[in-house]
Amino acid sequence: MARSGRRRVEPPARDPGRAGRDTVRRAARRSIGVNGAEALVETLRLAGLQVCFTNPGSSELELLAAGLSSELHTVLCLEEGIATGAADGFARMSGVPAATLLHQGPGLANGLANLHNAKRALSPVVNLVGASATTHHELDGPLECDIEILAGPMSGWVRTVRDARLITADTRAAIVAAHLPTPGVATLIVPSDLAAAPSGGAVWDAPGLRLPAPSSNGVDELIPLLHNGSGDDVTVLLGGTALDRHGLSVAAQVCRTLGWRPVAEAFPRLLAGGPDSLFLTRLAADPAVARRQLAGTRHLVLAGARLPVTAFAQQGAPGTLAPADCRIWSLAAPNEDATAALLQLADASRRSSSQYDAPTRSARRPPLALPTVAKPLTTELLATVVAMMLPENAVVVDETNSSGPEFAAALREAPPHDLLTGCGFAIGQGLPLAVGAAIAVPDRRVVCLESDGSAMYALAAFWSQAHEDLNVTTIILNNRGYGILRRIAPAPTTGFFDLSAPEIDYVSVAAGLGVPGARVRTTAELRTQLGRALTHPGPYLIDAELLTIS
Amino acid sequence: MARSGRRRVEPPARDPGRAGRDTVRRAARRSIGVNGAEALVETLRLAGLQVCFTNPGSSELELLAAGLSSELHTVLCLEEGIATGAADGFARMSGVPAATLLHQGPGLANGLANLHNAKRALSPVVNLVGASATTHHELDGPLECDIEILAGPMSGWVRTVRDARLITADTRAAIVAAHLPTPGVATLIVPSDLAAAPSGGAVWDAPGLRLPAPSSNGVDELIPLLHNGSGDDVTVLLGGTALDRHGLSVAAQVCRTLGWRPVAEAFPRLLAGGPDSLFLTRLAADPAVARRQLAGTRHLVLAGARLPVTAFAQQGAPGTLAPADCRIWSLAAPNEDATAALLQLADASRRSSSQYDAPTRSARRPPLALPTVAKPLTTELLATVVAMMLPENAVVVDETNSSGPEFAAALREAPPHDLLTGCGFAIGQGLPLAVGAAIAVPDRRVVCLESDGSAMYALAAFWSQAHEDLNVTTIILNNRGYGILRRIAPAPTTGFFDLSAPEIDYVSVAAGLGVPGARVRTTAELRTQLGRALTHPGPYLIDAELLTIS
Known part of the structure; x- marks a missing residue:
């Protein structure tokens, strides 16, 4: 089986979340005699984009x-959903927007x-769509429709190029729109004749693009809470930058000082997993469990997280997960820098009380225990083995769905890693996210x-994965069915969700x-295969046959 | 490998195009105490829908x-594009709309x-989308977006159910909209709480739904052309119902009588291939060839076909394919019954001239010749073998793209069959169309x-295919690349379209x-495998490795 080693992107800086936001940098004006397409691509490059x-x-x-x-x-994907999912994964791991190029x-x-x-993950994507000629x-040719x-619905910004001489301005606007006011998808539609027409050349003179700083209102409004006794009825729901490694260390300090309970949002775009996250719990996907996690909360502080709601309405139950009588405080919106807001809060807290302590490191929990003899794989055993064997600094892409709780628990005990989850609940993002992440950080192992x-x-x-020779180990959680639907569907339909014939x-x-x-x-077969997968370069697949729990 | 034999739909009538339009029948009012979902489904059933x-x-x-x-x-598809493509295939072969059921x-x-x-194929589809509860x-839960x-853009009609007591009226409106004024996609969005709420029960009291009759204007305007000498500068472009078996026999009569040149549209939703189509040519996908086919035309009569245009703009060439000075006549629009229009024309022609002859059958061409020794497969040889071995009354699903011309030529010599092509040029419809067609006509072979x-x-x-145990033989035209893009792309990019690594x-x-x-x-291996595939029940795949022509 032949594989083509393609050129790699530049290795990103160590802290992708922050470095990335700096990478979209101010660059000198340049002007070259080129067509619209060349001006567009050169503008992407001047703005720091690396991959399409x-x-x-x-x-x-x-x-x-x-x-x-x-x-x-330029990475060839054999279906557009792979291209857009990979762009999301790349943006999350590099902090730099990825471009996509799609057909009409x-x-x-x-x-x-x-x-x-990607939109729900607040991942910056410059989504280019080639349209038919003006x-x-x-x-009204066969492919025509209103692009x-x-x-x-899936873009924060949409524009169609109307004049090749303005294509640079349009591209620049798309790149800015992919960052501000909320990072997300900016769609630029490019008619084919304008891509081929003469343009004025490439320009990038925008200032460096960063997440908006949090408004000081959020912190000021919270001052009374800082004086609020022990703080044990306060839960802070962390999201966005508060969940990267730097953000977690700040959040841990703040929570220990104020006695607040730290909880991570259920589906973070990036969570720095392992020891640094042990001081918090992650909100469960199961509404009943999530409600128990938030029970007793009288004040819910949102730090980069959205208001927690159920994914789906359940008859007779509210759609919100926090206790009905709890007060909601917005410290930082999802598109604001939650870490900066937490630092401001720490500062205000120091000024307003003398409680502020030096950070302490949480104690490591007892190590995960593996069975000494080979056992048939349950989700729990699978999660345990993966967490134990996970290489340091791995990227874990999580589309575990019905197997989620077991993995969430086990990965807490794993070595430091970055966890990417599905923020928009649209099924089918795991494999593409892994492609994009592996291209962003080629020296790290993606699981x-x-x-x-x-x-x-x-x-x-x-x-x-094979074409780009990516270090991706895919583990299929094979329970031969739509597990999540088996759990929530009315009884007459559950047999329909079986994937075992064939x-x-x-x-x-x-x-x-x-x-x-x-x-x-x-477990023994898994350990053998996972050991092999994680020590060999290139992609590998493990089809993990799970004991089905009925 | 286990296979589940599911229940079949009722076998359709012999002529699906006509029978289908009759099947959406008037039914007696019924009223039962049910929830919204049950009322909706029962209304679909009363209107003659069979499959979801x-x-x-x-x-x-x-x-x-x-x-x-x-x-x-109810057919389980493991991705939504398969469901919608199958609905198109089912509608084309049964004439009855298929329902789809999709997630938010x-x-x-x-x-x-x-x-x-499906919209471009004028295939009636009742597209149901389950939305989150009102x-x-x-x-603004994770899956929310503006449905x-x-x-x-892909629907002719969209409505959201607002009241469970009106769900029957909404469903009825969706079914009618899937037929009139133009058959196509009617999207009905159903919030989950309204599906579960009490409704007034199911009702179907709509009259039988048929394609609109052609306006008599088209025929009247054409009367002068009927007196226009030999008619050899008139080309009639046939589409819609004019290409099913009944329509072709009418079209052949009309063309022989009037001396008009019959051409089929390039990408018909259904063409009755084989002997009955030998009197016409099919417009080529290649614009240069299509222009040669239409050269000399001074009058282009559109009978159920759209105005022929190139799929993509080519610099310096017009987007239309007919000669610039030719006059366009609209006998029947794509959403009108072109066969009825041709019959009206024949009638007018009989009244206005004495040229009308009894139909004659076209002479069969010389049989296809196969190499006597095994040869490496070219597209032409592959097409020849498939055409020769095609079972009588097969359904051929055509997503041949760059291999299209060879198949179009060879299939002319094949036994009678129905050919389904891609009307909207959105890639990826072949395998799903085959699923839907095979469910519509379980006793016929789908290739x-x-x-x-x-x-x-x-x-x-x-x-x-396996789950439903469908009689589908898939032949992959494996040229290890995006052949169509290799042909039309600028030279520096052609290597990018290679699919051979891996x-x-x-x-x-x-x-x-x-x-x-x-x-x-x-050729020898192909004959062996195709013989096996076509005589065994259930699905089979032939991966045909083609000599790559550079």
Whole structure:
């Protein structure tokens, strides 16, 4: 099986969250005689963009040619959802926006679900859509549809290029819009004739783009709470930058000083897992468990997190998860720098009380225990083995769905790692996120925990893993069904969610797409295969057959 | 490998195009005490709908439960694009709308590209989207997005249920909108709480739904042309109902009588291929060839076909394919019954001239010739073998893309069959269309001609083929690249369209999803495998390795 080693992007700085925001840097004006596509691509490069994930079609071939002729690392994905999911993963791990390049309305449509996830993850993405020529539009050819309307729900910003001479300004606006006021998806639609037409050249003179600083209102309003006795009825829900490694150390200090209870949002875009996160719990996906976690809270402080709600309405139960009588305080919105807000709060707290202590490190919990003999794999045992064998500084992509609680518990005990979860709940993001993350941090090991049902949405991602020779270990949590629906669906339908007729052999599927692998049924087999996967370069698949719990 | 034999739909009538339009029949009012979901499903059933293709999530479980408790054949698809593409295939072969059931905004997003194809194919689809509860909407949960906006570009009609007591009226309106004024996609968004709420019961009292009759204007305006000498500068471009078996016999009569040149539109929703189509040519996808086919035309009569345009703008060339000075006549619009219009024309012609002859059958061309020794497979040889071995009355699904011309030529010589092509050019419809067609006509053999690049969009369709034990033979036209882009792209990019690193093994992929198969490299291997595939029940895959023509 041949593999093509493609050129790598520049290795990012150690702290991707912060470094990335600095990377979109001020650059000198440059002007070169080029067509629209070349001006667009050069503007992306001047703004610090490094990668474009694409599934090209007819109308964006000029853009593709310009990208391939530049320093932009152009990654071929065999379906658009893989391109958009990879862009999300890249942005999360590098802090730099990724570009995507998609084909007209239908190509965009295929990428929308993972753009929804990227939008919810506040991941900056410059989403380029090649449209038919302006001269062709009125002929209503077979691919025509309203791309601007289609892009709207999953984009924070949409624009169509109307004049090749203004394409640089449009590109610049798209890059800024991918960051401000809220990081997310900026869709720029480029008609093919304008991509080929002469332009004024590339320009990037925007200031460095950072997350908005938190308004001081949030901190000022919280001052009374700082004097509020022991603080044990205060829960701070952490999200955004408060969950990267630097943010966690600040949050830990603040919580210890004030006696507040720290909880991480249920589905963080990036959580620095392992020892540094042991001082907090992560909100459970199960509403009943989440309500227990938040019980007794009289004050809920949102620090970069959204108001916690159930994913779905349950009859007779409220959609919000916090106690009905608790007061909500907004310290930092999801698009603000929650860490900066926590630092301001620490400062105010020092001024307003003498409680502030030096940070203490939480005690490490007892080590995870593995069975001494081979046992059939349960989700819990699988999670334990993965957490124990996880390499230091790994990136863990989590689309565990019904197996989530077991992994959330086990990964607390794992070595330091970065955890990426599904912020938008659109199924099928795990494999693409892993592609993007692995391209962003090629020297780190990516472990993708993927549910069997979700994997079916993006099988072609295996090909890009092999094509780019990425260090991704995919573990399929194979319970032969839609586990989450089996749990919540009315009884007459549960048999419908069975995926065992025919049984899916992910090893065969991945092998056909260029990724070797093996099926495992016991803890011993898992340890052998995981050891192999984590020490060899390139992608590997482990199809973990789980004991089905009925 | 286990397979589950599910219940079949009622076998459709022999002529699906006409029978289908009659099947959406007037039914007696019925009223039963049921919830919204049950009323909706019962209304679908009363209107003659038989099948629902679904990938369910959280918010439509009530609808799923109602469907599973009814006579509606509910087909599990493992990604939404498979559900929507299958609905298109089912509608084309049965003439009856299929229902789809999708999960909120992101699930709908995944299904949009094939809804675009269905819309362009004028295939009636009742597209049901389960939305979050009305009480939950304002909480902006993780899956929230504007479903109405998202559905717009690919739908002819969109509505959200606002009151469970009106769900029957909404469902009825959706079914009518899927037929009139233009058959296509009607999207009905159903909040989960309204699906569970009490409703007034099911009702179907709509008249039978048929394609609009052609306006008599078209015929009247054409009267002067009927007296226009030999008619050899008139080309009639046939589409819609004019391309089913009945329509072709009418069209052949008219053309022989008037001396008009018959051409089929390039990408018909259904063309009755084989002997009955030998009197016409099909417009080529290649603009240069299409222009030669239409050269000399001074009058272009559109009979159920759209104005022929290029798929993409080419610099310096017009987007329309007919000669610049030719006059365009609209005999029947794509949403009108072109056969009825042709019959009116024949009638007018008889009144206005004495040229009308009894129809004559076209002479059969010389039989296709096969090499006597095994040869490496070229596209032409592959097409020849498939055409020669095609069973009588097969359904051929055509997503051949760059291999299209060879198949179009060879299939002219094949036994009678129905050909389904991609009307909307959104890649990835072949495998799903085949699923839907096979469910519509379980006693006929479906042969799916699928390009290697396009197959990657809908791999999970293999699982549904196996799960439903469908008689689908998939032939992958494996040229290890995006052949169509290699041809049209600027030189620096062509290497980018290579799919050979790693090489994709479709046999391994399909086997992992429950469909057996084999790779073939020579005409002899192809004949052996195709013989096996076409005589055994259930799905089979042939991965045809083509000599790459550079």
